[in-house]
Amino acid sequence: MARYYFDLHNGEGPTRDEHGTELKSREDIPKEVTRILLDVARDELPAADRMTIAVTVRDERGDPVTVASLVFSNEWLDVMR
Numbered sequence: 001m002a003r004y005y006f007d008l009h010n011g012e013g014p015t016r017d018e019h020g021t022e023l024k025s026r027e028d029i030p031k032e033v034t035r036i037l038l039d040v041a042r043d044e045l046p047a048a049d050r051m052t053i054a055v056t057v058r059d060e061r062g063d064p065v066t067v068a069s070l071v072f073s074n075e076w077l078d079v080m081r
Contacts, residue, residue, distance in 0.1 A: 002059065003023075004029060004032075005058040006056075007055065008054075009052075009053070010053045010054075029057055034068075038045055041053060051071075052072075053065060056070050
């Protein structure tokens with residue numbers, strides 16, 4: 001098992017993961033990133049019309065492994081009339 005750190009970048013600014021999560025393999029990273037992005041989106045998106053949420057994953061040495069993001073955009077159509 002390897003420990004990975006999931007740093008969150010959202011409307012509140014960056015949050016560095018100091019504890020990490022042990023995963024069986026690198027192939028488990030996308031599942032964990034998806035869980036994090038959906039949890040944050042559920043809590044934060046109703047408050048904004050536009051938002052980007054990103055997660056940067058670091059390995060045990062602190063080196064970046066991957067970054068994933070979720071972009072939300074809501075446009076009110078009745079305002080444009």
